[in-house]
Amino acid sequence: MILRLALVGFGNVGQQFARLLMAKRDWLLRKKGLDVEVLAIATRSRGSLLSKRALDLERVLSAIGSGSLPAYGSDSTALSPIGIIEKCDADIMIELSTLNIDSGQPAIDHLRTAMRAGMDVITANKGPIAWAYEELRDIARSKGVHLRFEGTVMDGTPIFNLVERTLPGCEILGLTGILNSTSNLILGEMSRGKSMEMAVQEAQARGIAEADPSLDVDGWDASAKITALANVLMDAGMNPKMVDRLGIRGISLEEIREASAEGKKIKLVARAFREGSSIKLQVRPERVGPDSPMWAVDGTSSSLTMSTDLMGDITVVESSPALTQTAYAVFSDMLLTVEAIRHGTI
């Protein structure tokens, strides 16, 4: 089976995904009978490619490495991402553009357009799931296409797929987690005596924090993730602005020392829980002791505890991920989509 992909967004995750496709090419052919072709790659500021035949990923990576996709030498297009989605012959559109925390756009439009054109879709961009999950799920159902999004929270660590595929009949009653690795790293560095400014700079130097760290330190990234989780797993129907949100920006070295003197660490904790008939979402710094499953979740690690009706509390921890882990999320969603296509299931 030939599987044709369109990638919208081609930053670190997209490039790692392309590398993973190359590294797993033989495995995909031999074990899964899958010949994966990338027909289109759209970016907003570094050019786009659109082809009827498989792009040569090695040349694509060298082109983007040199600064822009048109350096590929052919198949360059001036079409917008939406135009490319409409024109391409892909089976699956993979949304990897940058998070827009205020609206989830234009990623939501990318997904809408692709699904209305009959494509299956995968997103590693949490915006659409945090802002428009119900609508997107309904479009997927009405068009009979697949919508997968494992990479939106904790990279490729199975969370959404775990609940959907291994916990049948279990109801999720609440969620608690450390979901933003940048703040977790910064708090850890501060506990070793560094100022927040230094810790942020170090995270930036390591390529972990963005140039503008406010998404992380003000709790927006964690808010988008807990919203996405609650929308999918608890039918919350909420958006990131509805989160009771306090980031780590106001945390002083003094407070961290105080917590430490109590034998505790300060962690940025995201929670979703029921209160009466409504669902509350909360992101805020908390003091965590050694008996908490969050205690050992240090550095860039993250964790999620799911409280369930039939299985009590299940915690999943992702340890010190690399960029390949988000690429793997897309890779596993691609394989699960193919499996569903083959079984004729949604």
Next chain:
Amino acid sequence: MILRLALVGFGNVGQQFARLLMAKRDWLLRKKGLDVEVLAIATRSRGSLLSKRALDLERVLSAIGSGSLPAYGSDSTALSPIGIIEKCDADIMIELSTLNIDSGQPAIDHLRTAMRAGMDVITANKGPIAWAYEELRDIARSKGVHLRFEGTVMDGTPIFNLVERTLPGCEILGLTGILNSTSNLILGEMSRGKSMEMAVQEAQARGIAEADPSLDVDGWDASAKITALANVLMDAGMNPKMVDRLGIRGISLEEIREASAEGKKIKLVARAFREGSSIKLQVRPERVGPDSPMWAVDGTSSSLTMSTDLMGDITVVESSPALTQTAYAVFSDMLLTVEAIRHGTI
């Protein structure tokens, strides 16, 4: 769809599973279109029932509560478990008999017999997976039936199903876990100053430890579990006698105090890892510090860290399970088996 079950073994887990079937009867009918009937229940010392029609589970539970299944009033049989498996009209045989650590028998024969008769099978008994996984998997493949065993390790916490269904293309390179909740509980009580004898008695009083605690305190249960994990997830082809095994029997209060003075806890840790071209299995007490994901795994909780090629380390923690959690393992395996039957997949 009517789904007919035969239960072999009807101790705590079997009875909890029967209760779960009753509690979820409406949900199964409404959401899954499943009318689940139990046609046979076999025990070795408390009688057996075999019927052409659905047994009344409420009456079955009250019969076993009064001491033996023949108190049900009808459908009593003197057939052996194997005879019952051969005679019953079940779609799925569920193996819930007691672990025999020396051979995995007679549970292996129960599974062989059922699969050869064309039944799908589910086991919560780890013996067969620790002793004869390859053979059983091959029988399942050659007969085109399903073999599921989520409940053999960490109750219903997704481990086998997680790897199979949510980590496609990921290779498991190693496993580390706290798999025996009884020893974990005993070590915890000892760290609060109790003698091992007192801690064992307390675990027995709570219904957690067996009358003969040697399976737990000598590391056999953890050995069977790490073997089952390695057989399925790393193609180890080993058995519990091949584990480099040291239990907690020799641990003194003095050692626990020493560890505590170092800021550590003693935990019974099970490991599977590659050494050259072979796989090593190990169970032994280790000193664990607060930075380990195992530190906070206290009481009857358990944990497993899976080291993978594409996703780094993923840890799953089950917190303080009740008996319902093992029953849920069987319940989820039943639903996944039905899904596979409906999709025509193995």
